[in-house]
Amino acid sequence: MTEHKTVAIVGGSGYAGGEFLRLALGHPMLKVTQVTSERSAGLPVSLVHPNLRGRTNLKFVRAAELVDADIVVLALPHGSAAKRIAEFEGKGRVIVDLSADFRLKDPEVYRATYGEAHPTPERLGEWVYGNPELHREALRGATRIACAGCFATSVILALYPLLKLGVLLPKDIVATGLVGSSAAGASATDGSHHPERAGSLRVYKPVGHRHTAEARQELPGNFPLHLTAISTPRVRGILTTAHAWVPDGYSDRDVWSAYREVYAEEPFIRIVKVARGIHRYPDPMLLDGTNYCDLGFEMDNDTGRVVLMSAIDNLVKGTAGHAMQSLNIAHGWDERSGLDFAGLHPA
Amino acid sequence: MTEHKTVAIVGGSGYAGGEFLRLALGHPMLKVTQVTSERSAGLPVSLVHPNLRGRTNLKFVRAAELVDADIVVLALPHGSAAKRIAEFEGKGRVIVDLSADFRLKDPEVYRATYGEAHPTPERLGEWVYGNPELHREALRGATRIACAGCFATSVILALYPLLKLGVLLPKDIVATGLVGSSAAGASATDGSHHPERAGSLRVYKPVGHRHTAEARQELPGNFPLHLTAISTPRVRGILTTAHAWVPDGYSDRDVWSAYREVYAEEPFIRIVKVARGIHRYPDPMLLDGTNYCDLGFEMDNDTGRVVLMSAIDNLVKGTAGHAMQSLNIAHGWDERSGLDFAGLHPA
Amino acid sequence: MTEHKTVAIVGGSGYAGGEFLRLALGHPMLKVTQVTSERSAGLPVSLVHPNLRGRTNLKFVRAAELVDADIVVLALPHGSAAKRIAEFEGKGRVIVDLSADFRLKDPEVYRATYGEAHPTPERLGEWVYGNPELHREALRGATRIACAGCFATSVILALYPLLKLGVLLPKDIVATGLVGSSAAGASATDGSHHPERAGSLRVYKPVGHRHTAEARQELPGNFPLHLTAISTPRVRGILTTAHAWVPDGYSDRDVWSAYREVYAEEPFIRIVKVARGIHRYPDPMLLDGTNYCDLGFEMDNDTGRVVLMSAIDNLVKGTAGHAMQSLNIAHGWDERSGLDFAGLHPA
Amino acid sequence: MTEHKTVAIVGGSGYAGGEFLRLALGHPMLKVTQVTSERSAGLPVSLVHPNLRGRTNLKFVRAAELVDADIVVLALPHGSAAKRIAEFEGKGRVIVDLSADFRLKDPEVYRATYGEAHPTPERLGEWVYGNPELHREALRGATRIACAGCFATSVILALYPLLKLGVLLPKDIVATGLVGSSAAGASATDGSHHPERAGSLRVYKPVGHRHTAEARQELPGNFPLHLTAISTPRVRGILTTAHAWVPDGYSDRDVWSAYREVYAEEPFIRIVKVARGIHRYPDPMLLDGTNYCDLGFEMDNDTGRVVLMSAIDNLVKGTAGHAMQSLNIAHGWDERSGLDFAGLHPA
Numbered sequence A, B, C, D: 001m002t003e004h005k006t007v008a009i010v011g012g013s014g015y016a017g018g019e020f021l022r023l024a025l026g027h028p029m030l031k032v033t034q035v036t037s038e039r040s041a042g043l044p045v046s047l048v049h050p051n052l053r054g055r056t057n058l059k060f061v062r063a064a065e066l067v068d069a070d071i072v073v074l075a076l077p078h079g080s081a082a083k084r085i086a087e088f089e090g091k092g093r094v095i096v097d098l099s100a101d102f103r104l105k106d107p108e109v110y111r112a113t114y115g116e117a118h119p120t121p122e123r124l125g126e127w128v129y130g131n132p133e134l135h136r137e138a139l140r141g142a143t144r145i146a147c148a149g150c151f152a153t154s155v156i157l158a159l160y161p162l163l164k165l166g167v168l169l170p171k172d173i174v175a176t177g178l179v180g181s182s183a184a185g186a187s188a189t190d191g192s193h194h195p196e197r198a199g200s201l202r203v204y205k206p207v208g209h210r211h212t213a214e215a216r217q218e219l220p221g222n223f224p225l226h227l228t229a230i231s232t233p234r235v236r237g238i239l240t241t242a243h244a245w246v247p248d249g250y251s252d253r254d255v256w257s258a259y260r261e262v263y264a265e266e267p268f269i270r271i272v273k274v275a276r277g278i279h280r281y282p283d284p285m286l287l288d289g290t291n292y293c294d295l296g297f298e299m300d301n302d303t304g305r306v307v308l309m310s311a312i313d314n315l316v317k318g319t320a321g322h323a324m325q326s327l328n329i330a331h332g333w334d335e336r337s338g339l340d341f342a343g344l345h346p347a
Helices: A015-025 A085-089 A107-114 A121-126 A132-139 A150-164 A211-218 A252-263 A316-331 B015-025 B085-089 B107-114 B121-126 B132-139 B150-164 B211-218 B252-263 B316-331 C015-025 C085-089 C107-114 C121-126 C132-139 C150-164 C211-218 C252-263 C316-331 D015-025 D085-089 D107-114 D121-126 D132-139 D150-164 D211-218 D252-263 D316-331
Strands: A005-010 A030-036 A069-074 A092-097 A128-130 A144-147 A173-179 A202-205 A225-231 A238-245 A269-271 A293-300 A305-312 B005-010 B030-036 B069-074 B092-097 B128-130 B144-147 B173-179 B202-205 B225-231 B238-245 B269-271 B293-300 B305-312 C005-010 C030-036 C069-074 C092-097 C128-130 C144-147 C173-179 C202-205 C225-231 C238-245 C269-271 C293-300 C305-312 D005-010 D030-036 D069-074 D092-097 D128-130 D144-147 D173-179 D202-205 D225-231 D238-245 D269-271 D293-300 D305-312
Touching (some): A030 A069, A092 A316, A128 A132, A132 A150, A150 A225, A252 A269, B030 B069, B128 B316, B150 B293, B150 B305, C015 C030, C030 C069, C085 C092, C092 C316, C132 C316, C150 C173, C150 C316, C252 C269, D015 D316, D107 D121, D211 D225, D252 D293
Parallel strands (some): A005 A030, A092 A144, A128 A144, B092 B144, C128 C144, C173 C225, D005 D030, D069 D092, D092 D144, D173 D225, D269 D293
Antiparallel strands (some): A202 A225, A293 A305, C293 C305, D173 D238, D238 D305
16 A cells, blocks of 8 residues: 655745645645645635645644654745754654755855855755756655756756766856746745836846856866846746857767767656757747756857757746655655646647 | 547647647546647647657547547537538547537527538537536537537636526626637737737627627526627636626625535536635636636626626637546546646746 | 926826826926935936936935926825825926826715725815816816826727717626736735736726726716726736627717717827728737827627727826826827827837 | 938838838938838738828838839848849939848858848948948948848947957857847748747747858957847847956956947947846847847956847837938938837836
């Protein structure tokens, strides 16, 4: 007989927590027992996540009311999880953190990136960076999973094969992420006000994006990596284009081979490079709600530039789905559990 | 041991056929054996429906290549199914038609609505109008299912309870449907050209909408019904607001009771009327890809006007999902099979 | 030699004030001398209204710093202008109020509509309702102009001709406004948060819209008027469809004649009813930034229903442009001054 | 007394021709005498460009009906103008071509870029590249103006100052353009079908963009230039981010100085780099309908990368407005004539 694992979600009124909840409710091995929100305690979760009307009767509780669960998922603002980690470790054997708090291995890099010392630097080594494509083995049996950042994931998955295989020239790699508005979270701000945002193409992080540190940590090789992030009118999704450089004679077909070699067995990676029709490269439009990372590329043979492209749903493969896939691996379940659905078309 | 039913989809390159295919691929009891498209024969279905990449290896075949299947789903342009029905009846025991061809019972109404005589008027009586909420009993064991129209469905489900219970005054009912662009199909036209459509609020059918005939046929009572359809920048979804009239003293609470009485057991109807938060009434934003019909209402006690609201995904509850639900009933399967997922939030 | 009039805008950091500023900067007879904002005092107006970069060097001042001007335009939150009117009357000979404070003539209607007693009921008679099409004569030389409400304007201009000419049957008129997000103002709220709003079709006022009172006041005849307002993903614009009822035999051609008779000389009203192409009826897409009100209609001869349609930019013909047109009339200037530009296509 | 110049627009049913028409109708020195369209000959231009309803009574004529005009503006598909240039030279003293036909000086580059030999290579030297910021002197009195390409313009204006001043290191420059759907023209295609395009972020030209040739021709210095173009859900606008490399010690302030030095007197260039508020960098949202090119930048001092940003309306500063500005210079008129309006906010 199958035994379910219980899950508590801490900080479940935001988009990441809400998305994990959606996935967990459909997962055959999970049973969500508690969802916390200080602001909405006592209210039905479906009031905040109206897509879940009729699908759960859970009500938000305060974090202080947490009881033990097999798995505790932390969906707190960046900085909070690390400060309160002892509180949550007492509640569950497996902890998944969706924030940036435990992603970086090096406390000095953390300090340089986030502007303050890490509260528990000695614990950083306990956490596995929650990227199944790079760390599947380490995830098996893991009890501390630091979910990868969304933009970082799109950059890492696009660049990993050619870097792993040592193909790229050691020149500057420039990656641009086109990001949907949900990536900034569920709190209204002046900049998220619909009339200011709906028609906007807003460069919000031309330089200095914090996910640069994650991507450098995870990607093999020594090369300068430059990230730029631009917000678009989409709600979900990241489309990343990365410009990298290959040796003379390296061909389109070689890139195909490299991607296939590295990702052949990956259940959530699709290579999209089609010679006809209108959907020739990765497009986040097709990925809303799914855990896919679609990857594509195009060579400029005259210059040795290769344009690598990746598309994900920032809340799924970029956050909650990636975490769920990691959890599936940690527990030895089918990696697709709770994640096996197609996107929509048209969408 | 479970025995699967085989399904062939005729006209599978359009949006309705593609959506049925998406649902069928995830249905535990169905096995899609063929999908036809004259224009795309020989090509992978995932070239036309790129959301299905990695989820099926099916290629389009020509209708002439159809072999027998348990179920044949017709997703042809309006007018085609009726003309070719004999061709398809030889291929499957159960026929589901997603077009308007077999929805109307009265050939004269068909002629008045569609401007030509029905090619097989004597067969109209064999078809069950594919609306589970109104015709669940008739659908059990049915072998001819005429899937209800999308705007009609949104109108019918909103108005049915108060009409069935005889509550409404016999005054003019005015219903306005705000419709997404996918409702016009997969073929590019001058009016669907993105620069002309993206910012548009276009009244495309102020009077004379053909679904008026369906709604009149299905709704009990005698009253003038007026439909207006406006296209919006959404891709999917219909939001319908219907203005109807109740007797003095009829209250908000009475509407609640009526909806609950009629729809209490319905798996895909949710009543949405919330006093707080930002999602107080039905909104198609929350329904993309789902089979829900969300219903809401508000009373104007000063005037006896009740505003009834419904939201659906036109391609799911408005077409392919409604058809799937009908098929589930016809076969005695769990009504939710292949349809049991939540929408997204945010979306 | 032409003499300019000086203008001060009070509450210029919101959308209505900002739009009036944009128009005034391009007006040949006006010179903007001050723009107030308590929150942004000291900052360049182009920081808040970035479209005006390079077009004005004005900085916001506090209302307490106001000096005399020929014209004072009040763009304050509803309720503020009436309470502070004495303060502003000392600053300028001509006062234009963009809020709802002075639109209603009857203090009892004001109380019923806005839920509190009017602070200066004895002064209401001094104000002209700022709708040039209905009150051109009264506006000549006017020194107190209460700018009409945006949804009210779209309803009034659509219905006025057939009501003025006594054509409509005394049956319930139902009008639905599809409204852009800018109508809710410049302050971010949970409901205006882009991820919650971008894909939404949200019925925000099914019954009880306050502009009903304005429309009833201004429209001739005795009939029940019902308004419903729905927010759409557009930023600007209102599309109103009003369902009214004409006698047997009243034809399409008769509606044309009525509209022409009443609006023949109107510089900002266009009748849009085209038999070919894709732009057959009014569409707010074409009106962003313009002062036009496009009007259209369609008859349902079988039922006597006529669908009247109007489209405006809520911030221009719905607010600042309407006010500017009224000011032009009040001063005897060309009515088009500062307002004579086309919309964009595509847009 | 002012003497007007007459203008004929050839190919006026497309977006470029329509936009030139909109601007010309508001130009104090121009009188539009004819607009041609083979497909729409005989129809009112306002049927195709509904924003011009009530603003012109012109009807389309066939090109064969052209009579002499002072200025002939060619808005034909790429390749047509060069083939038919003799036909049009007989009709007007000044010819402005909005296509790509006469932009490139070197017939070999033309052949390599457009895949066929130029029909009149000997004439290429007669044309001035219509970019006022780079070629103002050459434009004075010019009678052959080849309007610059839209993406090229956004790239050129962003990069020109640092290249002109010899600041940039000779490293690969990568520029990404986010482009609105109107850039692909007025003809509906499978890819422009609203349901396929509305939610899409589509890399349509990862390598090999034809405007690379224009940008290389116009920009000083010797460096590899790489362009990538991505379509976004906006209708108008291009946002370009270009990554370039400066020497150690080159600062933010130095970039400011360079931009100011080169563009100090430019009427349509604004430098947008603001430390507070939500509109900190160029954003095409604010530029619809305007002739501005907004420029911004940000330095990554750790790496020597400078991110240069430009935003334009592709149909105005990217096409028709740029051409109008060039025409103004050619005729010795105020450069702002017909172009002096602000964008909208919100928009």
